[in-house]
Amino acid sequence: MRQELHRFFRAARGAGVRVSPAESIDAMKAVADVGFADRAILRDTLLLTLAKSEEEKQALGDCFDLFFSQPAVKEETAPEDAAENKNAESGPNEMEQGGDAGAPAPELGDLAQMLLSRDRNAIAAAMAAAANAASLSDIRYFTQRGIFSTRILEQLGIERLRDDLDALTATNPADAERLAAALEALRENVRDVVNQALLLYGREESENLRHEILRNAPLARLERRQVEQMKALIRAIARRLRERYSKPRKRQRRGHLDLRRTLRRNAAWGSVPFLISWKRRHRDRPKIVALCDVSGSVAQVSDFFLLLIHSLHEVVDDVRSFAFSGHLIEVSDILDKKTPEEAMSEIMSKVGFGSSDYGGSLVDFEKDFINTVTPKTTVIVLGDARTNNLDPRADILRTISERSKRLVWLNPEGRMAWGWGDSEMPRYGAFCSVVRQCATAKQLERAVSDIVAAYQ
Amino acid sequence: MTHNPLPADSIEAVTSGLASAGYIASKQIATAIYLAERIEKPILVEGPAGVGKTELAKALAAWRGLRMIRMQCYEGLDEAKALYEWKYAKQLLYTQILKDKLGEVLGGADTLAAALDKLHDFGDVFFSKEFVEPRPLLQALEQPKGCVLLVDEIDKSDAEFESLLLEILSDYQVSIPELGTVVASVKPIVILTSNGERDLSDALKRRCLHLHIGFPEQKLEERIVESRVPGISLTLRSQLVGFINQVRALDLKKLPSVSETIDWARVLVLLQSSELDHETVKDTLNVLLKYEADIETTLPQVTTFVAKAGRQGVFG
Numbered sequence: 001m002r003q004e005l006h007r008f009f010r011a012a013r014g015a016g017v018r019v020s021p022a023e024s025i026d027a028m029k030a031v032a033d034v035g036f037a038d039r040a041i042l043r044d045t046l047l048l049t050l051a052k053s054e055e056e057k058q059a060l061g062d063c064f065d066l067f068f069s070q071p072a073v074k075e076e077t078a079p080e081d082a083a084e085n086k087n088a089e090s091g092p093n094e095m096e097q098g099g100d101a102g103a104p105a106p107e108l109g110d111l112a113q114m115l116l117s118r119d120r121n122a123i124a125a126a127m128a129a130a131a132n133a134a135s136l137s138d139i140r141y142f143t144q145r146g147i148f149s150t151r152i153l154e155q156l157g158i159e160r161l162r163d164d165l166d167a168l169t170a171t172n173p174a175d176a177e178r179l180a181a182a183l184e185a186l187r188e189n190v191r192d193v194v195n196q197a198l199l200l201y202g203r204e205e206s207e208n209l210r211h212e213i214l215r216n217a218p219l220a221r222l223e224r225r226q227v228e229q230m231k232a233l234i235r236a237i238a239r240r241l242r243e244r245y246s247k248p249r250k251r252q253r254r255g256h257l258d259l260r261r262t263l264r265r266n267a268a269w270g271s272v273p274f275l276i277s278w279k280r281r282h283r284d285r286p287k288i289v290a291l292c293d294v295s296g297s298v299a300q301v302s303d304f305f306l307l308l309i310h311s312l313h314e315v316v317d318d319v320r321s322f323a324f325s326g327h328l329i330e331v332s333d334i335l336d337k338k339t340p341e342e343a344m345s346e347i348m349s350k351v352g353f354g355s356s357d358y359g360g361s362l363v364d365f366e367k368d369f370i371n372t373v374t375p376k377t378t379v380i381v382l383g384d385a386r387t388n389n390l391d392p393r394a395d396i397l398r399t400i401s402e403r404s405k406r407l408v409w410l411n412p413e414g415r416m417a418w419g420w421g422d423s424e425m426p427r428y429g430a431f432c433s434v435v436r437q438c439a440t441a442k443q444l445e446r447a448v449s450d451i452v453a454a455y456q
Numbered sequence: 457m458t459h460n461p462l463p464a465d466s467i468e469a470v471t472s473g474l475a476s477a478g479y480i481a482s483k484q485i486a487t488a489i490y491l492a493e494r495i496e497k498p499i500l501v502e503g504p505a506g507v508g509k510t511e512l513a514k515a516l517a518a519w520r521g522l523r524m525i526r527m528q529c530y531e532g533l534d535e536a537k538a539l540y541e542w543k544y545a546k547q548l549l550y551t552q553i554l555k556d557k558l559g560e561v562l563g564g565a566d567t568l569a570a571a572l573d574k575l576h577d578f579g580d581v582f583f584s585k586e587f588v589e590p591r592p593l594l595q596a597l598e599q600p601k602g603c604v605l606l607v608d609e610i611d612k613s614d615a616e617f618e619s620l621l622l623e624i625l626s627d628y629q630v631s632i633p634e635l636g637t638v639v640a641s642v643k644p645i646v647i648l649t650s651n652g653e654r655d656l657s658d659a660l661k662r663r664c665l666h667l668h669i670g671f672p673e674q675k676l677e678e679r680i681v682e683s684r685v686p687g688i689s690l691t692l693r694s695q696l697v698g699f700i701n702q703v704r705a706l707d708l709k710k711l712p713s714v715s716e717t718i719d720w721a722r723v724l725v726l727l728q729s730s731e732l733d734h735e736t737v738k739d740t741l742n743v744l745l746k747y748e749a750d751i752e753t754t755l756p757q758v759t760t761f762v763a764k765a766g767r768q769g770v771f772g
Contacts, residue, residue, distance in 0.1 A: 023662060026495060033494045034467075034487070041467065044487040052661040054502070054668055243655060269544045 001036060002028070007137050008046070008067055011200040015063040016207070017056045023049060039068065067200060108168075109160035115182035116175065123186070127193060130155035136197045140205040148194050153187070215442040219301045220412055230441065231340070234304050237445045238311035245315040245452045285317035286455045287376050289404075291365065293383030294347060295325035295356040301412045301438065303344055305382050308448055310335045315452055320372050323347050324361035325354040330369065356386065358424070359393035366396045373403045378451055382410045382438070385418070385425040392424040394431065401431040406454065410438035410447055463493035479508070479515030480680045488667040489516060498625050498646035500610075500656070500664035506713030507669045508680075509649040513606040516645065523603040525644075527592040529613035535620060539630060541589045547582050583634040593624055594638065602642035610660075611653040618660050621648075625663045672714060674701055680714060685721040695732040696721055698765035700744070706757070708750045720744050734762045 005028060009019045019027075027049040034045050043064050051057040114122050134151035161183060168176035214226065214233055222230055261277035290309055292302040302323070309319055323331045329351055335343045373379060379400055385392075401407040409432040411418065411425060418425035429435045438447050464470045470486040481489070489512075492499045501509045517524035527538060561578075565571035590598060596605040607621065624630060628640040648664060650656060672680065677697045681688060688696075697717065704711050712720075720743045729736050737758050745751045 018658075020662060026497065029495045030491050033491065040483070041487060044484050045491060048484070048488050048491060048665045048667060052658070052666050057666075057668060269548055272548075274544055 003132075005031065008064075009050075010137055011063055011067050012050060012060055014201050014204040015059045016204070017051055017060045017063070019050055063200070066196070108164050109157055111157040111161045112164040112168075112179060115161075115179060115186065118182075123189075126156060127152070127189065131193055131197070136194065137201050139194070139197050140202050141209075142198060142202065142206065144202075145191075145194050145198060148197070149187075149190050152190050152194070156186070156190075215445075216440050218412075218439045219304055219441065219444070220298070220439065222300065230304065231307065233441055234308050234444075235311065237441065237448075238308055241312060241445070241449055241452060242315050244449075285315065286378055286452055287318045287374070288316055288320070288451070289369075289372050289377050289379045290319065290321045291328070291361075291379070291381045291383075292321065292323050293325065293356055293358075293381075294323045294352045295354055298356075298382070298384050298412055299348065299352055301444075302382055304441070305410070305438075305444060306331075306335060306344075307340050308444060309380075312448075312452070320369070322365060322369065323351050324364070325351050325356045326360065327351065327357070328361040328364035355388050356383070357390050358383070358385065358387045358428075359391040362393045362396040366399065370399070370403070373400055375403070375405055377404045378406045378408060378454070379404045380408045380410060380451065381428075381432075382412075384411055384413050384423065385409075385428050386422050387424050389422050392427055394424070394427050397428055398431045401433075406433040406451075407431060408433060408447070408451060409435045410444075411435065412439045413437070414439070464490055466490075473519045474512075474515050475683070477515040477518040478683055479511060480676060480683055481512075482669075482672060482676055484667065485512065485669065488665055492645060492665055496628075496643055498648060498664045499667050500648045500650065500661065501667045501669060502650045502652055503669035504671070504711065504713055505651055506715035507671060508714055509669060510606065510608055512669075513604055513647040513649075516647070517604040520604070520645075522601065522645070523599060524606060525592050525596045525599075525603050526606045526608060528608050529610050529617065531612060531614060533613045533617050536591070538591050538593050538617065538620065540591055540594045540632060542583070543587045543589050547587050550582065580634060585635065588632070588635070593621075594630055596644045596646075597624070597628065597630060597638055597640040599644065600641055603644045605644045605646045607646065607648045609651060610648045611650040611656065615657065618657050622659055622663065625660070671704060671711070674698065677701075677714065677717060681717060681721050684718045685725055687725050688721055689730050691731050692724060692729065693721070695762075695765040696724065699732060699737070699761050702757075702761045702764060703744065703754060706753060708745070708753060709747045710745070710750065712744045716744050732762050732765060734759045737762055 006024075009024050009027070012019050027046060030045050030049050031042065034041050036042060043061065046064060047057050047060055051060045108116070111126070114126065130152045133155045134148060136148055136152065139145075139148055161179075165176060165179055165183070168179060210229075211233060214229055217226065217230075219230070256279040258277040258279045262273055262275070263271055265275050265277060266273050288309065290306070292306060293299075294302050306321055306323075309316070309321065312319075319332065320330065321332045321335055322328050331343075331347050334346050337343075338346065381397075397407070409425075409428060413423070413425075415437060417423060418429075425435070434450075436443070436447055438444055464473060467483070467486050467490045470490045471481055471483075474481045474486065474489070488499050491497070501512065503509055513526075514524060516522075562571045562574055565574055588594075592605070596603055610618070610621075625646060628643045630638045632638060671677075674697055677700075678693055681693050681697060700712055700717050700720075720740065723740050723743050724732075724736065727736060727740070738755065741751050741754060741758070745754060
């Protein structure tokens with residue numbers, strides 16, 4: 001049973017629950033205490049010892065249910081069953097004889113005998129043993145299904161079975177037919193077992209692979225079905241950034257005495273300074289003003305960017321978001337109050353999908369919102385800087401740059417394209433602290449992480 | 457409610473034990489307590505406010521007949537308030553009083569070095585157990601009969617404090633530089649609660665059993681109300697719980713939890729209502745909901761909810 005638990009831990013890791021060796025030891029201890037008798041209690045116990053959050057509990061619960069529901073051993077194909085039933089109807093004796101007919105042939109291998117005598121428990125046990133011997137829990141990718149099926153069948157003794165089948169076809173065609181059908185059923189069973197194993201143990205790897213592909217896919221050209229996955233990925237990124245940056249770091253600057261605090265703390269013993277307080281420098285949380293181009297091709301990237309920025313509440317003190325294409329509006333409220341999907345569609349209906357006018361939008365910003373930019377603010381502009389040959393008004397960007405702590409420009413286009421055609425990136429870039437490409441989730445994460453880290 | 461140093465021998469025993477202390481536990485909760493005692497690990501309880509996280513610790517202490525030591529966490533909590541502190545004033549006072557004595561003791565010494573040697577012979581008199589002021593965590597370790605240590609709302613404390621707890625949680629010991637390591641004579645049962653205001657560190661989570669208490673199922677909640685509000689009629693009880701379950705399905709700022717259910721049940725019993733009608737509900741909704749906006753969201757639905765809850769009362 002210990003083996004079984006170990007395999008469960010591996011399956012749990014596959015399901016995204018981090019199980020450390022120490023935790024597995026605890027779980028073993030706990031399970032040794034409650035025993036295996038009651039499945040519900042066993043489930044509770046494993047959830048208590050292994051899972052560390054509500055989501056993990058959910059994942060682990062599903063994993064548990066999957067793990068302990070082995071696929072049932074399949075019957076042979078239907079017509080064969082019908083024939084069998086006929087036999088049964090005609091009398092139990094005959095049925096016995098039918099069974100005996102397979103048994104007395106001593107030249108048959110174990111597997112053939114097992115299949116012919118329809119000993120389901122024995123088949124299941126043999127299959128489990130074979131799966132173990134073929135180290136089925138090492139399966140990682142769906143491409144390995146074939147090889148593992150073959151290995152298990154080999155372990156079960158398929159070679160011998162084939163010989164038996166050939167021999168039987170010559171001597172006893174009826175039994176041979178039965179055996180052939182049973183073999184088909186067995187193959188199906190093995191396939192099921194392998195599929196389930198893949199589901200249990202392969203999830204981690206294939207998930208990682210998929211994430212890696214997704215992280216490097218250009219945000220602007222996602223397929224519809226990838227958008228949902230990307231949203232999940234962005235949420236995961238947000239969670240990671242939150243975990244990393246949400247603790248306000250106090251940087252102690254030893255060497256400067258905080259006289260007031262020291263006196264106050266030591267008042268209890270006549271201000272004899274037993275405890276000395278030093279001046280500390282508190283780091284501010286980031287204040288962010290985001291200007292996002294939501295026209296045409298940049299829209300999708302802006303989507304994900306806004307989604308990310310607005311799920312960083314714990315990390316970022318204050319976010320003001322503005323969206324523009326032809327003109328500029330503030331969208332912070334919409335993003336804060338509505339679900340991401342609703343917010344995006346509302347923003348798009350208000351300003352989206354026009355042809356972009358950077359100059360006009362910057363004028364709008366300067367007119368109404370320039371006060372949001374303070375020396376503590378990081379201004380992030382997300383856009384391709386394609387101005388449709390209108391006046392870029394780089395002078396306003398210069399004002400913004402002078403008023404802010406940092407001005408970061410994120411451009412979804414590759415560096416090669418900057419400055420070509422109607423791109424004004426070089427002219428804008430002169431006033432930015434940082435200009436970076438931001439086309440994939442990976443680049444997006446790095447860009448936001450850098451911005452937040454600048455405040456730490 | 458006698459002192460019982462041995463861990464309960466079955467999960468059912470835990471359930472009935474907690475019930476005797478007035479706490480109706482679900483199976484998960486009972487399993488968690490059972491395991492915590494068996495494998496001697498702290499329990500980290502998470503869940504929304506008011507589902508009985510703190511109550512669990514109290515009930516456990518009452519059932520076991522142990523002292524409960526509660527440590528309320530808040531921002532800025534530090535070692536001196538959580539673990540131990542030196543009694544500086546007392547140390548200062550003693551040095552003053554013993555000044556003459558010191559003179560006598562050291563009087564025989566000719567040189568400074570000899571005086572210093574003599575002083576060394578007395579050891580660290582001023583840094584001994586006498587001068588340690590134990591705070592909750594140290595107190596918990598020093599209880600001769602063991603105790604229930606409740607570290608309440610750990611998510612409110614700073615991340616540094618979490619690291620401070622690690623030694624206690626894994627080894628049930630505290631290191632005091634001047635005195636050495638204090639090891640628990642009887643391991644306390646430790647319960648940590650968190651409202652999930654911030655994510656706790658993995659190191660802390662790893663050392664605990666993780667128990668999530670959500671809103672209870674309808675049947676369980678009815679039993680909880682029954683045990684907490686004795687005078688309540690059967691119909692009112694099921695209607696009330698049915699009503700609250702419907703309210704929880706709404707999109708509210710703060711969902712009513714078990715403690716609000718109990719409060720509301722008490723109010724309704726005081727008002728001597730025998731069943732739910734929408735007038736009383738409208739008048740007493742402020743017991744259940746804590747935000748004006750939430751009350752406004754719920755008010756238009758009250759009549760339908762009451763009707764539905766009534767039907768449930770009849771058939772269920």
